[in-house]
Amino acid sequence: xxxxxxxxxxxxxxxxxxxxxxxxxxxxxxxxxxxxxxxxxxxxxxxxxxxxxxxxxxxxxxxxxxxxxxxxxxxxxxxxxxxxxxxxxxxxxxxxxxxxxxxxxxxxxxxxxxxxxxxxxxxxxxxxxxxxxxxxxxxxxxxxxxxxxxxxxxxxxxxxxxxxxxxxxxxxxxxxxxxxxxxxxxxxxxxxxxxxxxxxxxxxxxxxxxxxxxxxxxxxxxxxxxxxxxxxxxxxxxxxxxxxxxxxxxxxxxxxxxxx
Numbered sequence: 306x307x308x309x310x311x312x313x314x315x316x317x318x319x320x321x322x323x324x325x326x327x328x329x330x331x332x333x334x335x336x337x338x339x340x341x342x343x344x345x346x347x348x349x350x351x352x353x354x355x356x357x358x359x360x361x362x363x364x365x366x367x368x369x370x371x372x373x374x375x376x377x378x379x380x381x382x383x384x385x386x387x388x389x390x391x392x393x394x395x396x397x398x399x400x401x402x403x404x405x406x407x408x409x410x411x412x413x414x415x416x417x418x419x420x421x422x423x424x425x426x427x428x429x430x431x432x433x434x435x436x437x438x439x440x441x442x443x444x445x446x447x448x449x450x451x452x453x454x455x456x457x458x459x460x461x462x463x464x465x466x467x468x469x470x471x472x473x474x475x476x477x478x479x480x481x482x483x484x485x486x487x488x489x490x491x492x493x494x495x496x497x498x499x500x501x502x503x504x505x506x507x508x509x510x511x512x513x514x515x516x517x518x519x520x521x522x523x524x525x526x527x528x529x530x531x532x533x534x535x536x537x538x539x540x541x542x543x544x545x546x547x548x549x550x551x552x553x554x555x556x557x558x559x560x561x562x563x564x565x
Contacts, residue, residue, distance in 0.1 A: 306333035312415065312449040313527060315341040315374060323551050324351045326387075326542070330558060334405065335379040338415035338449045338554075340364070342373055352379045360386045362401040362413075374561035376401045376413045376448065393432035395425050401435060409563055410444035412437065414488075416451040419465050419477075426451065427484040434487035438495060443533035443563045449554060450527050452485040458507045462490060467502075488529055496532035500539045500559055513541055513555040527556050535562045 309332040313323055327335060328351075335357065340348060345364055352359050357379040364375040380386060380427040389410055395417075402412040414433055417425040430450075437446055453462035454469070464485035468479040473482060483491070489499055494506040501511070501524075515522030530536055538560040546555045 306446065306561050308332060308334040308336065308528070308559045308561055310336040310338075310413075310447040310528065310540075310550060310559075311555055312338040312554035313340065313344065314552040314554065315339045315342070315344060316552065317343045317347075318388045319551050320344050320347045320351070322549070324348065326545050326549070326551065327556070328355050332558075333381050334411060335377075336411065336413040337377040337379075337449050338374070338413070340377045345375070345377070349379060355381075357381050358383050358386050360388065360401060360403050362398045364398055372396060372398065374398065374415065376415050378403050378411060378413045378505065380405045380411075391432060391436045391457070393428065393435065394484065395428045395432075396422065399429060402436070408443055409443065410440065412444065412446040414446055414448035414450060416449060418451055424481075427481050428485040430487050432492060434484070436498070437488070437492055437529075437531075443527060443531055445530045445534055446488060447526075447528045447557065449525050450488060451525050452523075453489065454523065456502075456507060456510070456524065460490070460502070460507070462486060466472075489527055492529060497529050498536075500509075500528040500530050500536040500561075501541075502558070504536060504539050511541060513543075513546075514553060517553075526554055528557055528559050528561075530561065533564050535564050536560065537562070 317503035359379040361377045365372045387404040394400045399415045400545040455463040512522030513526040542556040545551045
């Protein structure tokens with residue numbers, strides 16, 4: 306199955322061009338982040354017309370504050386998507402879990418950014434980690450996880466709980482650091498893998514979001530898979546961001562299969 310995962314940056318004017326790029330890959334699975342009240346229906350209509358079944362996380366109204374962003378998951382060749390509740394998520398519009406084709410669980414995540422109140426980012430990572438760690442069967446988590454700050458060749462990471470020199474920030478502390486690490490590295494003892502790094506190594510930083518003017522950036526968009534899933538290809542569509550300027554995030558494109 307081909308998976309396309311992309312943070313759309315909520316760009317209403319560009320929905321048609323974004324959809325053209327996504328559907329041009331002929332994906333079996335589509336996981337989108339930053340779907341807004343204005344872009345939700347156009348995306349649902351375009352995906353439905355292309356033969357996809359869709360599930361949209363509960364979408365707050367734009368006037369309800371600073372949370373008008375949701376995630377959307379779509380699959381081709383299925384009759385329905387079975388919802389799988391994820392307990393303890395603070396913002397329900399940012400995490401959507403569905404079962405596809407009866408056995409594969411797909412968890413689509415858009416982590417809140419660090420400044421959001423009430424530890425929304427920390428609690429999101431903790432909730433999704435608990436869900437993945439206690440579940441069973443083939444499952445994957447993908448999306449904009451808004452971490453890490455830095456990756457090292459040995460596979461270790463610095464999260465946004467740390468300063469640029471690696472020291473832990475006193476205002477964030479160990480719980481924050483552990484929460485951000487949990488999904489991208491903390492599931493490894495249970496056999497989960499970072500699909501991109503497993504196939505491509507650590508030779509390149511591969512930022513999927515970059516500062517517009519000052520340069521530099523972070524690999525914030527991930528695919529983490531359970532032992533039952535084989536990934537034969539995983540790459541980033543940087544051109545959709547850098548050349549076409551369709552989003553401020555690069556899309557992740559991967560070929561996945563449930564092992565027999």
